[in-house]
Amino acid sequence: MLRPxxxxxxxxxxxxxxxxxxxxxxxxxxxxxxxxxxPVTDMGFVERIDLADxxxxxxxxxxxxxxxxxxxxxxxxxxxVAAERLPWVREVTVRLVDHFAARKINHGVAxxxxxxxxxxxxxxxxxxxxxxxxxxxxxxxxxxxLLRLLVGRWGLERALLLTLADLRALVSHDxxxxxxxxxxxxxxxxxxxxxxxxxxxxxxALNGTAVTPLAYPDHLRALRRVRGAADAxxxxxxxxxxxxxxxxxxxxxxxxxxxxxx
Amino acid sequence: xxxxxxxxxxxxxDAHIHMWDARPENRRNRYGLTFIESFWGSHVGxxxxxxxxxxxxxxHYGIEGAAKDLFEDGYVxxxxxxxxxxxxxxxxxxxxIDQSAxxxxxxxxxxxxxxxxDPRDGARGLDRLEAEHAKYKFxxxxxxxxxxxxxxxxxxxxDEIMTPYMEKLLALGxxxxxxxxxxxxxxxxxxxxxxxxxDQIASAYPTMKFVVDHCGMPRIDDFCWxxxxxxxxxxxxxxxxxxxxxxxxxxxxxxxxxxxxxxPDRLLFGSDYGITSPKWIIEKFMAFEFxxxxxxxxxxxxxxxxxxxxxxxxxxxxxxLEVPAECRLIxxxxxxxxxxxxxxxxxxxxxxxxxAA
Numbered sequence: 001m002l003r004p005x006x007x008x009x010x011x012x013x014x015x016x017x018x019x020x021x022x023x024x025x026x027x028x029x030x031x032x033x034x035x036x037x038x039p040v041t042d043m044g045f046v047e048r049i050d051l052a053d054x055x056x057x058x059x060x061x062x063x064x065x066x067x068x069x070x071x072x073x074x075x076x077x078x079x080x081v082a083a084e085r086l087p088w089v090r091e092v093t094v095r096l097v098d099h100f101a102a103r104k105i106n107h108g109v110a111x112x113x114x115x116x117x118x119x120x121x122x123x124x125x126x127x128x129x130x131x132x133x134x135x136x137x138x139x140x141x142x143x144x145x146l147l148r149l150l151v152g153r154w155g156l157e158r159a160l161l162l163t164l165a166d167l168r169a170l171v172s173h174d175x176x177x178x179x180x181x182x183x184x185x186x187x188x189x190x191x192x193x194x195x196x197x198x199x200x201x202x203x204x205a206l207n208g209t210a211v212t213p214l215a216y217p218d219h220l221r222a223l224r225r226v227r228g229a230a231d232a233x234x235x236x237x238x239x240x241x242x243x244x245x246x247x248x249x250x251x252x253x254x255x256x257x258x259x260x261x262x
Numbered sequence: 263x264x265x266x267x268x269x270x271x272x273x274x275x276d277a278h279i280h281m282w283d284a285r286p287e288n289r290r291n292r293y294g295l296t297f298i299e300s301f302w303g304s305h306v307g308x309x310x311x312x313x314x315x316x317x318x319x320x321x322h323y324g325i326e327g328a329a330k331d332l333f334e335d336g337y338v339x340x341x342x343x344x345x346x347x348x349x350x351x352x353x354x355x356x357x358x359i360d361q362s363a364x365x366x367x368x369x370x371x372x373x374x375x376x377x378x379x380d381p382r383d384g385a386r387g388l389d390r391l392e393a394e395h396a397k398y399k400f401x402x403x404x405x406x407x408x409x410x411x412x413x414x415x416x417x418x419x420x421d422e423i424m425t426p427y428m429e430k431l432l433a434l435g436x437x438x439x440x441x442x443x444x445x446x447x448x449x450x451x452x453x454x455x456x457x458x459x460x461d462q463i464a465s466a467y468p469t470m471k472f473v474v475d476h477c478g479m480p481r482i483d484d485f486c487w488x489x490x491x492x493x494x495x496x497x498x499x500x501x502x503x504x505x506x507x508x509x510x511x512x513x514x515x516x517x518x519x520x521x522x523x524x525x526p527d528r529l530l531f532g533s534d535y536g537i538t539s540p541k542w543i544i545e546k547f548m549a550f551e552f553x554x555x556x557x558x559x560x561x562x563x564x565x566x567x568x569x570x571x572x573x574x575x576x577x578x579x580x581x582x583l584e585v586p587a588e589c590r591l592i593x594x595x596x597x598x599x600x601x602x603x604x605x606x607x608x609x610x611x612x613x614x615x616x617x618a619a
Contacts, residue, residue: 035480064303065296100296137483224522224559225483228515233480235509239307240300247306 017051024049024056024083031078034131035071036234037138040079043234044241047097054090056083061097063240069101069119070130076109136206137226139188144223146181147203160211164189165198263589264337264544264573272548272570273589275340275577276540278475278500278532281328281365282357284321294351304537308504313542323536325368333372336533336540339574340583342374344404344440344475350411359394366398374581376440377403379431381423382411388430395434401581402438402473403431407459419459428467437470438580440498443485444476457484464492471580473498473530482516486523496580497524499572500532506546514556521560526568530577544573567591 002010029041040046040060048059058079062072076094083092094109096102101119108118115127150159162170167189170182190196194208201210211219264272284298302320309315319327332338343365348356355361359378366375377400379391391403408416417423419441431437443457457478464472475498478485489495497520505513520529531547533540550564557563570591578585 064300066300100293224519225486227483228512228519229480229483232482232505232509232512232516235505235512236307236480239508240303243303243306244299247302 020051020088021049023086023088024051024058027082027086028058028079031075031082032138033071033234033237034074034134036230036237037134037141038230038234040075043237045075054088055093056089056091057093057095058083059095059097061241061244062099063237063244065098065100067099069099069105070115070127072096072099072101073105073108073115073118074127074131076105080109135188135192137230139192139206140223140226141230142181142185142188143203144227146178146185147223149178149181156216157213160201160203160213160216162202163198164196164200164202167202168198263339264548266548266566270566271586271589272337272566273339273574273578273585274337274540274544275342275531275574275581275583276332276336276338276533276535277342277473277530277577278498279328279332279341279343279535280346280357281325281343281362282322282536283352283354283361284356286321288352288354290349290351290353294356297348297351297356301537304501304504304534308508308538310507310542313539315536320536325365328365328535329369331539331541332535333369336535337544338372338540340372340374340578340581341535342376342402342532342577342581344376344442345378346404346406346409346442347378347380348409350409359398363398374401374583376400376438377436379403379405379427380409380411381421381427382414382417384423388426391427391430392434395436401436402440403436404440404442404475406442408442418456419463424463428463428470431470432467438473439470440473440475442475443478443481444501457481457488460485460495461488461492464488464495468494470494471496473580475532476501477516477520479516482519486519489528490523496528496530496576498530498532500534501537503531503543503547504534504538506543506550510550514550514552517564518552518556518560521562521568526562526571527576529572530580531573547573 025041025046028046029039031040032038033040033043033045036043045060045062046058047061048057050057050059060075060079076096080092080094083089083094094106096105099105104118108115147159150162167182167186170178171186173179173182185202189202189204192206193204194200195204203211205211205215205219205222209215264274266272282298284294284301286295289295298321302317305320306314315323323331332341343362344357345359345362346357359375362375366373375398377391377394377398380387383390394400405419407418410416431439441460443460457474460472460474464470471494472492473496474485474489477497477499479501485497489497499520502513502516502520505516531544533543548569551557552560552564562568570589574589575585575591577583
């Protein structure tokens with residue numbers, strides 16, 4: 001039998017721990033799968049968050065054992081950075097499990113190494129380049145979702161005349177769907193979309209030029225290409241992760257054995 | 263052969279099937295298990311519950327199993343086999359040309375056997391290609407750019423090692439190249455699965471036909487960009503139609519984009535058997551239609567003619583396979599196939615991105 005005081009202390013500690021765990025989850029919500037442009041938390045990749053006072057361990061699992069190492073590495077790095085931003089956190093360990101390059105990635109991220117260092121001789125691609133390619137796609141994808149909605153509501157002419165000031169106003173619009181899409185696009189637009197004065201047009205091509213009704217048909221082709229590809233891919237990842245967790249093949253999948261490329 | 267409720271016959275070519283052996287005794291290492299586990303995830307995730315196989319059958323279904331699933335139940339008239347070695351993971355290989363040849367020997371009139379090659383194998387690989395071609399007389403080869411080979415974890419079609427192999431294929435009269443460009447699986451280097459290397463080689467070899475298997479999925483957008491410019495690039499649909507049950511909305515989206523950029527004449531149906539089986543995919547595909555908005559965006563409805571082309575006629579033309587007279591198109595000119603006349607579905611012309619949520 002524990003003393004009542006001890007029980008109360010334990011409950012307080014548990015509550016504090018749950019609060020901290022929730023803190024970490026919220027922080028990880030800012031980490032996007034670079035290819036899917038979806039938060040890793042929404043994708044169900046984060047399996048467990050273990051706490052020991054101010055040390056955090058994040059365990060994550062991808063949809064297959066063979067998911068690309070470069071994306072896994074980017075996500076692991078970003079998770080570590082995001083969790084380290086929390087004021088109470090002293091130390092973060094990120095652990096990818098059940099993946100062909102788990103050991104290399106976990107060691108590399110812990111040591112703060114770059115991808116090329118970790119996979120020297122195996123990878124030539126600069127990850128910054130990959131990041132940029134997928135940021136471009138994310139930019140167009142987010143723009144397309146908002147633009148589609150606005151064209152549906154207001155017509156093409158008015159939607160294309162939207163300025164950056166108008167876009168900011170949409171972030172506090174009454175309609176929740178508009179709010180969410182406007183905020184996601186605004187984040188990209190300010191970083192990657194060209195002129196940022198309040199009178200600049202909100203919808204710009206990748207090179208920062210405004211999308212005019214005249215340039216619209218060509219721009220539409222670029223939008224069409226990225227539209228749906230990331231969505232469909234995200235669906236595939238969800239499908240595979242779900243299958244992996246609920247119907248693991250006998251003898252593999254749901255354990256913590258870490259393999260490495262020999 | 264698929265019969266529509268109104269009695270039309272649809273000739274079916276499954277342009278993407280395998281005959282693999284992932285049984286425990288054939289696994290060289292743990293990768294042999296995890297590789298088939300990834301396939302199994304697709305099978306489970308995409309197949310209707312009541313049609314799922316046991317994991318044991320999934321590892322090895324054998325010649326008679328495949329014949330039943332494809333020819334007896336699956337409406338398939340011709341099945342095209344795409345071998346992959348994967349000897350790094352499997353003792354006798356995963357889905358080699360020899361394993362596939364046994365299926366061809368059992369059903370010579372129904373199976374199209376393709377070869378394979380790996381340009382990293384240098385002079386010996388060229389000899390092997392020549393010997394296998396002399397033995398099997400294939401019209402096409404399969405390239406798996408992400409395959410491990412010794413220290414290499416993948417190669418690009420832009421690599422110079424490709425040249426002697428391409429010239430050898432020209433000399434042998436092999437003019438169809440299947441390139442696996444599929445989901446984001448294991449190559450460390452984006453280049454190993456990046457679809458953009460197809461662009462250069464397709465321009466350099468205009469008499470060759472390049473089938474991009476899985477349409478570069480998930481980078482369908484990059485694939486559409488290239489295929490839109492290169493008339494000798496085809497979309498091998500395998501995996502795309504497999505979405506039709508579990509994620510019909512995304513299936514529609516992908517089909518819509520592919521039709522918009524490539525049109526209906528360069529898309530080849532594939533079930534990716536045994537990951538998914540043609541029977542249920544074809545039944546659902548024949549029943550599938552675009553919404554008016556989707557058809558407007560795709561520039562075509564999924565008419566019977568369009569479905570016929572995708573399910574068999576395009577592959578038959580590419581591979582020069584004989585099609586029974588009653589399955590041919592009445593009017594072979596593609597000009598008006600399935601085209602929607604403006605104003606028919608909607609009296610107001612509208613922006614293609616205007617789609618009701």
